[in-house]
Amino acid sequence: METSDLRNAGLKVTLPRLKILELLESSDRRHMSAEEIYRKLIDLKEDVGLATVYRVLTQFEAAGLVRRHHFEGGSAVFELERGHHHDHMVCLETGKVIEFVSEDIEKLQHAIAEKHGYLVEDHNLVLYVRPKKK
Amino acid sequence: METSDLRNAGLKVTLPRLKILELLESSDRRHMSAEEIYRKLIDLKEDVGLATVYRVLTQFEAAGLVRRHHFEGGSAVFELERGHHHDHMVCLETGKVIEFVSEDIEKLQHAIAEKHGYLVEDHNLVLYVRPKKK
DNA sequence: TTAAGTGCAAACGATTTGCAATGTG
DNA sequence: CACATTGCAAATCGTTTGCACTTAA
Numbered sequence: 001m002e003t004s005d006l007r008n009a010g011l012k013v014t015l016p017r018l019k020i021l022e023l024l025e026s027s028d029r030r031h032m033s034a035e036e037i038y039r040k041l042i043d044l045k046e047d048v049g050l051a052t053v054y055r056v057l058t059q060f061e062a063a064g065l066v067r068r069h070h071f072e073g074g075s076a077v078f079e080l081e082r083g084h085h086h087d088h089m090v091c092l093e094t095g096k097v098i099e100f101v102s103e104d105i106e107k108l109q110h111a112i113a114e115k116h117g118y119l120v121e122d123h124n125l126v127l128y129v130r131p132k133k134k
Numbered sequence: 135m136e137t138s139d140l141r142n143a144g145l146k147v148t149l150p151r152l153k154i155l156e157l158l159e160s161s162d163r164r165h166m167s168a169e170e171i172y173r174k175l176i177d178l179k180e181d182v183g184l185a186t187v188y189r190v191l192t193q194f195e196a197a198g199l200v201r202r203h204h205f206e207g208g209s210a211v212f213e214l215e216r217g218h219h220h221d222h223m224v225c226l227e228t229g230k231v232i233e234f235v236s237e238d239i240e241k242l243q244h245a246i247a248e249k250h251g252y253l254v255e256d257h258n259l260v261l262y263v264r265p266k267k268k
Numbered sequence: 269t270t271a272a273g274t275g276c277a278a279a280c281g282a283t284t285t286g287c288a289a290t291g292t293g
Numbered sequence: 294c295a296c297a298t299t300g301c302a303a304a305t306c307g308t309t310t311g312c313a314c315t316t317a318a
Contacts, residue, residue: 012317014273034308049275054308056273070204075307089247092255100250105242109261112234113223118263121226125259127243129252146292148298168283183300188283190298209282 009063016041016048020056024066024080031069031077031088031097071097071126087125094131143197150182154190158200158214165203165211165222165231205231205260221259228265 002021006013019041024032027040038053057078060066066078071090077097087105089098105125113120136155140147153175158166161174172187191212194200200212205224211231221239223232239259247254 012272014317016274047275051276051309052274058309089250089252091252098250098252100246102242102246105239108236108239108242112236113261113263114266116223116232116234116263117266118223118225118261119266120261121264122262123260124262126257127247127252127254128256128258129247129250130255132248132251132253146297148292150299181300185284185301186299192284 005065009060009065011059011063015046016052017056017059019044019046019048020053020060021065024078030099031071031079033075033077035075037078069126072128087127089127089129092128092130139199143194143199145193145197149180150186151190151193153178153180153182154187154194155199158212164233165205165213167209167211169209171212203258203260206262221261223261223263226262226264 002018002025003013005021006017011017020037023037023040029036032040034050034053034057037057038048038050041048041053057066057068061068061078065081067081068076068078069088070076071088084101086099086101089100090096091098109123110120136152136159137147139155140151145151154171157171157174163170166174168184168187168191171191172182172184175182175187191200191202195202195212199215201215203211203213203222205211205222218235220233220235223234224230225232243257244254
């Protein structure tokens with residue numbers, strides 16, 4: 001359960017943290033902004049502050065429970081860390097986010113960095129796409 | 135010369151626009167933030183406002199003269215559009231930005247999007263790297 | 269009990285905007 | 294001359310922080 005996730009992360013089990021974690025786990029939207037999460041909690045009659053949502057998400061990120069992404073458009077989005085690295089495709093028409101994995105691309109990235117004398121520490125790959133017309 | 139670049143873009147030839155274009159063309163730093171550009175112009179005794187720098191860069195972007203990137207760290211950076219698409223590698227220790235091109239990665243991206251029923255409109259690939267210890 | 273966690277409002281940094289003054293075609 | 298462009302200051306947006314007040318352990 002979520003309680004132990006928090007304990008393992010060395011975080012006290014508080015209502016806001018539990019609720020945010022639950023929301024991230026149960027929501028069908030896997031990528032949500034702080035504002036979005038805040039609104040949903042308010043709708044659920046949870047009495048949280050936006051600042052707390054930001055603080056909690058930042059702590060979750062530091063604890064490795066959550067990943068933060070900066071897609072197009074002002075605000076960051078957060079997704080639960082489920083252990084499987086993946087990149088993203090964002091549909092420009094619907095805003096839908098699709099996850100994908102490409103071992104080949106990963107390998108090429110490392111080869112390229114290596115060729116320049118570097119090691120890849122992290123990377124960011126987002127495809128902005130449009131539905132293919134038939 | 136820069137004057138015709140501006141005319142071709144349908145923009146009036148004004149001092150701020152000329153100066154910003156010149157700076158982007160002559161500077162050894164290919165990726166600069168609005169603030170950075172502003173400071174350099176001030177140092178050059180050009181009497182511009184930061185707001186104008188932002189406005190001009192946005193217009194340049196719309197006109198295809200410039201590309202805007204969001205690397206790690208708050209502010210956007212701008213680079214002259216030289217027609218050759220490329221991706222970036224940012225050194226986490228020095229901040230150095232290295233450009234690279236990989237036909238293979240591009241092809242894989244399109245193949246992946248296609249597999250999901252999409253076409254790649256745009257994409258964003260940044261590798262965050264560290265110098266390889268020998 | 270007591271440090272950690274919270275809500276609120278104010279502070280923040282990057283960028284945008286309204287407006288009156290200025291410059292370009 | 295008409296309209297686009299500018300500089301300035303104020304406004305905006307997403308996010309962070311200070312602080313007095315809870316709360317989990």
